[in-house]
Amino acid sequence: MQFFQNLSIQSRLLLLVIGPVFALSCIFLLFDFKEQLQHEEEKLSQHALTTAKFLSAVIHNQDQLHGKPYIDRLLKASQLNREPYLSLIIADANKQPIANVGAVFTMQDGLLQQDTMVMQQATHDITMVKVFSTTPAHQLLGYVFVSVDKAALIEDHRQAFIKNVGYITLTLILCSILVSWVSRSISQPIRDMTAALKRFVIGSQQVSQVKNTLPEIKSLQSTINQISREMQHVEADMRHRIQDAQAQLRYQARHDALTGLVNRQELERRLQQALQDVKQHRANHVFCYMDLDQFRVINDTCGHLAGDEMLRQISMILSQRIRAEDTFARLGGDEFGLLLSYCQVEKAIEIAAQLRQMVEAFRFMHEGRLFQTGISIGIVEITADLKDVGQITRHADAACYVAKDNGRNQIHLFHNEDDVMLKRHAEMEWVLRINEAIEHNEFVLYCQGIFPLQQKELPPFYEILIRKRDENGGIIPPAEFLPSAERYNLMTKIDRWVIQHAFMALQPLFKLQSSIKPFIVSINLSGMSLGDPQLLPYIKNCFETYEISPGHVCFEITETSAIINIDNTIKLIKELQKMGTRFMLDDFGSGMSSFSYLKHLPVNFLKMDGAYVKDITSNKVDLAMAKAIQSVAQSMEIKTIAEYVEDQATLDCLKEMGVAYAQGFYLNRPMPLNEALARHIGTISQQLQVPVTITPDLAV
Structure with missing residues (x-):
């Protein structure tokens, strides 16, 4: 077949x-x-x-x-x-x-x-x-x-048979010629039309011009010709559409959809060209990093649509001052970049000042309300000693932050010897390292015990602390990277990482819930997380996923962060307390309105600011402040915790005052969480005579 x-x-x-x-x-x-x-x-x-x-x-x-x-x-x-x-x-x-x-x-x-x-x-x-x-x-x-003589008779008939076969063969040859001619009259036009269609497919405008007298072939040829002509029109139309779409895609790939300005990718490409031009031809190019001041206020007050409209109007106004050879780009949010080609630094500062004045004079009207904003500009000269585009943008970004720190609506030129700039550089370097640490689980969880002083039957606390591994396997304290995380809005990511990995590490312990002594794990929450509306469902999901009892968890919040997000904080505390979770107010006494806000925050524990605790045996003022805090907490039926306990005298003084818990190096030092859990589970395993294991990596 x-x-x-x-x-x-x-x-x-x-x-x-x-x-x-x-x-x-x-x-x-x-x-x-x-x-x-x-x-x-x-x-x-x-x-x-x-x-x-x-x-x-x-x-x-x-x-x-x-x-x-x-x-x-x-x-x-x-x-x-x-x-x-x-x-x-x-x-x-x-x-x-x-x-x-x-x-x-x-x-x-x-x-x-x-x-x-x-x-x-x-x-x-x-x-x-x-x-x-x-x-x-x-x-x-x-x-x-x-x-x-029958042989002669047979021979005669055989000769006659051969002759007849010859006649038939000749006749069939003639028929074959006729059939071949007929078949060619059918197949040849089809082959010609097929070849014509192939030529059309590869781009030839000629279709089929085969001449044939068969009506069926003529009808087929006419139909194919019509289809081919229509395909030519469709192809031409499709070609134009593809060209338009490609041009649109090229434009979209290089421009910002909101403002129509060049986007970050295209700006970085042109910065790369400018850097090469500087290194090869010693050309003069300057890059300006611009950030609108207080744009978030307008965005949050009037909504994103109003904020987008304001960005469009400002970009149109600034574009009027941009030279044809320059590149004005939107980097994202309220950030803009300006590449001044073949421009001296002095001229660049002059142009930046004009742009700052134009933004300062701009008034944005929305629903009868008038808004005014400013712009902070960081300037960096593109020199041959710069390594790459990333270094250019980092210098300009750092200069822009210096301009903001100098009072906003300012212009700052980057200098290598600028101490503030170096600090900003270090912080920005930490942004990348923090994101990589979260992605690759390079943080390490530690814990420090918080022990009862008055009633030994009260459950102890274990405060969860975070550290980071360095490239050599060493441990970096949180004071090195948390300030950068707070400045660059990374604390929410860190808090979620700590919650998830703490629960993962505690999960094997809670499988032995009937056999373990009561204890409470304390996890710190930043002010940024308290303002996150998705934090509550995230915590509930972690409780359910890792099967952790809410009664064994206490969230620790600072007084400052609680005051900034007072409404969200109160709502979060009440929702989680319904589940059995407890809350602790940390560093109490460091703020100016501590006592006035305390009555509005339904916390279960209050941790005194360590500044009052460490010197209570030698400083009467600190002792008086500590006693005042203890007295107020006792009247509100809130248990107190004293940190920075570093000697026996301080511990005795706290016991005499009636402080419920104490924490400090005198009692124990922070240790890796997986190590602490391994010791605790090992004790339980010996009591139960059942092998219990924990995976150390879960706590990392």
Whole structure:
């Protein structure tokens, strides 16, 4: 079937028409040959029998025929040699020849066929007739043999058969030529149209111009031509659309969708070109990093749509001052970048001052309200000693932050010796390192115990602390990276990382809940996290995922962060307290409004600011402040915790005051959380005589 499907129209016609006709013709000739040959053989045999019967009369009358010579003459005169006989023999009863014409052969007995006068037998090409007398009855008188030349007859018919086969073959050849011509008249136009369509596909505008008289082919050709012409129109239209789409994509890939300005990627590409130009041709290029002041106030007050409209208007205003050879880009949010090409630093500062004045004079009107903003600009000269584009943008970003720290709406030129700049650089470097640490789990969880002083049966606390590994495996304290995290809004990520990994580390311990002593884990929350509306569902999901009992968890918040987000903080505290979670107010006493806010915050524990605790044995003012805090907390039925306990005297003083818990290096130092849990679980395992394991990496 696969072979037939691969054949062309011409081959199929030849195979389906000529092949069967030739085979049937040969079969018909073969049957006809056999039938005619059989008929001729029967006719010849009948003629031989008739001849033999006729000559049998010679035997009956051989006495009247005057002997053998006369009979020989009779056989020769009978003109029987015109028939296809090999020989005619007349023999006596002993099978002795009396007379013969043709070849003499050996007599053989065969099957007898009885007759009243004659018995006959035919063997191959020999017909034998026995002659009997009538009186006396059935006396054998002799034999008559007639030998027929059947080979000549067969040869004649074979020659005729071959001749007929030749005629049929010639006829079929002529038919094949006719079929081939007809098939070509069908297939050739199709091949021509196929070739024309292929040319059209690869771009040729010529379609099919095949001439053919067959109406079906003409109809097919007309249809294909019409389709091809329509395809040409569609292709042309599609080509234009693709070109437009490609141009649009190229534009979108290089421009900001909101303002239409060049985007960050395109600006960085042009900065790279500028840096190469500086290194190769010593050209002068300057980059300005600009950040709108107090834009978040407008965005939060009026909504994002108003903020977007303000950004569009400001970008349009600033674009009027940008030179044609410069690149003005939006970097994201309310941040803009300006590449001043072939420009001296002095001229760049002048242009930046003009841009600052234009923004300062701009007034944004929204729903009858008038808003004014400013812009802080950091300037960096692109020099040959700069390594890459990243260093250019980091210097400009740092200069912009210095401008903000100098009072906002200022311009600051980057200098390598600027101490503030170096600090900003270090902080910005930490942004990258913090993100990498979160992504690759390079933070480490530690814990420090908080122990009861008055009632030993109270559950102890374990405050969760965070550290970071350095490149050599050392431990970096939080004071190195948390300020950068707070400045660059990364505290929410860190808090979530701590919650998740603390719960992961505690999970094996809570599987032995019926066998462990009560304890409370204290986890710090930053002010940024307290303002995050997604923090509450995140904490609830962690409780459910890691099967941690909320009653064993206490969240620790600072007084300053709680005051900034007072409404969100109160809502978060009440929702989690319904589940059994407890809250601790940390560093109490460091703020100016501590006592006034304390009555609004439904916390369970209050941790005194360590500044009052560490010197209570030598400083009467600190002691008085600590006693005041303890007195207020006791009246509100809030248990107190004292930190920075570094000696026995301080511990005794706190016990005498009635402080509930104490924390400090005198009691224990921070240790890795996985190590502390391994010790705790090891004790439980010995008590239960059951092997219990913890995976250290879960706490990392």
